Amino acid sequence: MASSNGSVKILTVGSAVGSIRELFAKVKAIDAKHGKFDLLLCAGDFFGPLTEDDSVDDEVSQLLEGRIEGVLPLDDVVAKIKPRYHFAAAGGRPPKFWEREPFVWDGEDARISRFISLGAFGNEPATGKKQRWFYAFSIAPISATTAPAPKPANATKNPFMAGVAKNASKRSLEEAAENFIWGAIKQPTKRSKIGQLFRYCCTMLGSQASRCESTEHFISDCPERQKPPENYVCKICGTPGHFVRDCPTRDAVGDTGGKKPKPGYVCRACGSENHYLEDCLVAHQQRGAQSEHRGRRGPPKEISTDECWFCLSNPNLAKHLIVSIGSECYVTLAKGQIIPTHSEDYTAQVPGGGHILIVPITHYPTFSTIPSDIAKPILDETESYKTALRSFFAKHGAATVLFEVGRLSAKGGHAHVQAIPVPLKLKDKVEETFLKEGSQMGIDFESDPDAALESCQGGRGSYFRVDLPDGRKMVHLMKDHVPFSIQFGRQVLVSLLDMPDRFDWKACLLSEDDDRADAQAFKAAFSPFDPSL
Known part of the structure; x- marks a missing residue:
């Protein structure tokens, strides 16, 4: 029902x-x-x-x-x-x-x-x-x-429209005939005497188009010439009813003055359908601001799912760190996690460290870009994992801090939430530390976090979200052309934990054997709380 x-x-x-x-x-x-x-x-x-x-x-x-x-x-x-x-x-x-x-x-x-x-x-x-x-x-x-x-x-581009365009790129017999008799090529300014002698409207032998047999005009001026065959589709706009040469969008321009894109094209820099990436003002501004660092490079290459750090189809994904797989999401220990697990000077409260990533299995740039008709099971399972981690960390005397960098970019990212256990004695200082570190970097937080998140739905904006230990949220709306460090969340947590040497995740990498040991320890301890089991 x-x-x-x-x-x-x-x-x-x-x-x-x-x-x-x-x-x-x-x-x-x-x-x-x-x-x-x-x-x-x-x-x-x-x-x-x-x-x-x-x-x-x-x-x-x-x-x-x-x-x-x-x-x-x-x-x-x-x-x-x-x-x-x-x-x-x-x-x-x-x-x-x-x-x-x-x-x-x-x-x-x-x-x-x-x-x-x-x-x-x-x-x-x-x-x-x-x-x-x-x-x-x-x-x-x-x-x-x-x-x-x-x-x-x-x-992405519509593959079925691309197929139509591909099929339409083959010239029909009629088009071949027209090109042969003054059809789709530039005509000479003067008719030859032979042309005047054969002033007769016709089509090439074997063409399926009709012919009017008039002696009053050449085929290039024939009214019947304007009618394409029944199955002909214009390869520019993908619609029937006219030839390529008569397409109303043939010389159309986009909203920035460049050539108007074909249907299905989306600019990777700003999401517009009305201009190509090379004509995008946002992309030009980004490249201009970064030119002194990047040099004269072309537009950023969009990341495919086989190259994405978090897509299961990537052969280089660190699958040995995965600790749980649900129907819509998987959970993995972070590479180079904040919490030291093999240090003589620090004993982790949570088995395996506990710096966790909750990742949707399907590739979406941010949680706000997941289409509304399929978002519910993904969001529900994400919340189930959040709840399970809170209970698990609490058992080991730790509070839970979660954050998400929901940033849209030309390359495209993969949505995920990071979870970090912090000692209970520090849980009341989490909000204060985010505000303090944010003020030093020009990062402010919205007074109505739920309304801020709603304003980003459907990929309408980028955001940074924090779930505090007491259940409240903090949301920062990223501004166009204002840089935002994707390591901001990690920066705040290492400051809160007084572990400045753990800021660079690359400096915290462990051997694969140590990673496997951490993953096994976490997985065994988490299993009573795991919603996928």
């Missing part, structure tokens, strides 16, 4: 591969814990491979087993229906979980699509971790009065 706001709660699962009873038993458990769900969608291979006893004719058998490959016009179907969610469950052998960055369709509702490839429920992998095989989300119907959802900060 739909909720009061009209949204429908949906659970999507990957390939069952014949393990149908086991799948539904697991679904029942998920529904009891996270439901109730209104709808279950099963993607991929439901029944599994055929056995020798299956009596199916040979061609059907070959098709089901993948020995006959059919080309289905799925891209055409997707382009027509513009789904908000597109699931697949056969990506890789065995299937892998992968969530693509969202992309936006043209149109008044600026519909946002998300593609998710699910792992398989059946067929446990021989080696490695089992891939995530389910995905839960809520979705509400779109009506004529529904306001367009804010564009995600990590939205």
Whole structure:
């Protein structure tokens, strides 16, 4: 049954591969814990491979087993229906979980699509971790009065529009004919005598376009020439009804005077759709301010998920520091954590040190940029981990300080929250220390932190957030063109703990063996509080 706001709660699962009873038993458990769900969608291979006893004719058998490959016009179907969610469950052998960055369709509702490839429920992998095989989300119907959802900060070009443009780049027979007979090239100022002799409107032999057979004009002036074939799509604007040469946006300019971008393009520096990065005033100002440090370099390269420090798909991620993995987030010890764990002069209160990062599994620049229709489970699990850490630290005689650097940048970051245990005797000095260190750096905090965070929703601004031990929040709104140190939170904590030598995380790095020992110690002690268990 739909909720009061009209949204429908949906659970999507990957390939069952014949393990149908086991799948539904697991679904029942998920529904009891996270439901109730209104709808279950099963993607991929439901029944599994055929056995020798299956009596199916040979061609059907070959098709089901993948020995006959059919080309289905799925891209055409997707382009027509513009789904908000597109699931697949056969990506890789065995299937892998992968969530693509969202992309936006043209149109008044600026519909946002998300593609998710699910792992398989059946067929446990021989080696490695089992891939995530389910995905839960809520979705509400779109009506004529529904306001367009804010564009995600990590939205990419629409791959289906790119496919249309790619296909449209091939010249049709008609276009080839027009280029051959004064069509899309600059015509000479004088007609040759041969041209006057053959003043006859026609198209090249074999063209699908009509011809009027008039002797009153050349083909370049023919009214029929202005009508493209039925399936022709302009490669500039991606719409039918006119040729490239007649496109109304062919010479359009952006809001800064440069060339207007194609649909789906988003400037990495400011998030605008109306100019390219090289024409962005914000990017130019940033490069101008940093030129003496960076020299004559081009615009910053956007970080991909394979290069992101916090994306699980990065082969260089320090996975040995991960201490918990939930459905939406994972928890890891910080590299070069503030708390000394292998020092003769200091004994950590919390096993393994306790400097923790809570990281959403899916790549988003900040928590405020997570789309509203899928944000709830991510935010709920983040809060569950925060609560668990507070209880865990309290057991070991420590208070909890959490902070988040929610900064939007041209390169793009990955949202995360840092948690640090501090002695109980210092918990009342946390706010004072943040205010003191902030005043020295021109960092002020808002009187209404909740309103400040709301003003940044949908990627509308950058912020720095602190969760104090007593549950109150402190929020600083970052200002355009005013530098903000991403190490500010660490700077305050090392000042509070009187550990100035722990400011540079690189100077605090440990060997992998020591890191593993810390992770194991923390994981064992935290397990009674771990919400993922």
